[in-house]
Amino acid sequence: MASTDPATAGDPRMVLEQLYRAAAPRLVVAAYAFTGDLGEAQECMQEAFVRAYAHPGRILQTENPVGWMRIVTVNIARDRMRRKRRFAVLHRLLATTPDPVPAATPDRVAILTAIRVLPAGQRETVALHYLLDLAVDEIAELTSVSVNTAKSRLRRGRAALSVLLSEESVSMTEARND
Known part of the structure; x- marks a missing residue:
């Protein structure tokens, strides 16, 4: 140039x-x-x-x-x-219609809060089973553990959630009565 x-x-x-x-x-x-x-x-x-x-x-x-x-x-x-x-x-x-986000009800918040308190293995297994509807064998494969370990984590997670949620229920009832 x-x-x-x-x-x-x-x-x-x-x-x-x-x-x-x-x-x-x-x-x-x-x-x-x-x-x-x-x-x-x-x-x-x-x-x-x-x-x-x-x-x-x-x-x-x-x-x-x-x-x-x-x-x-x-x-x-x-x-x-x-x-x-x-x-x-x-x-x-x-473009599709977006899935509706579940409402943040007090029960849902309590459950999600309780799940977060669980140890990592139990938390992961419970979340995959109840929130994503995966079967135990699918969870075992996804998390690279045996089926028996996945079952054990799910059982322990349920037991811990039962205690945590019953404690939450008691504390909420007490708060309402105050």
Whole structure:
């Protein structure tokens, strides 16, 4: 590329700076024609300059740096628009109604609080069995323990929950009576 200033003709950073000052507004307009969004158009132009900065030799070797930057900017805008259309299609295809989140009733809060108090193995087994509806053999496989260990953890977890929840029930009853 022939620079207007012979002192900066070989310095890619200076060439890119001059090119930015001279062409950026026109590149934004070109990208805006594709995107219809000024912010998106500005990002396309900026991405084009980032690419140019990563490969300054391309700018220095081209006879029409503004034309080259226009092509890069417009291609970036096209790619972004294609991606947005694809995402919109996928979003429509995959969009389902979200599962309702269970209400945070006092009983549910008490159960989840009690589960958190259990030792790690019991907590994991109880949560997998009661919250994810997994069978004991599935839990054993998932946690890399024997089926008997999974059964033992589930039995111990139930026993501990029984004690913890009955204590919780007693404390809640006492609190109501105060």
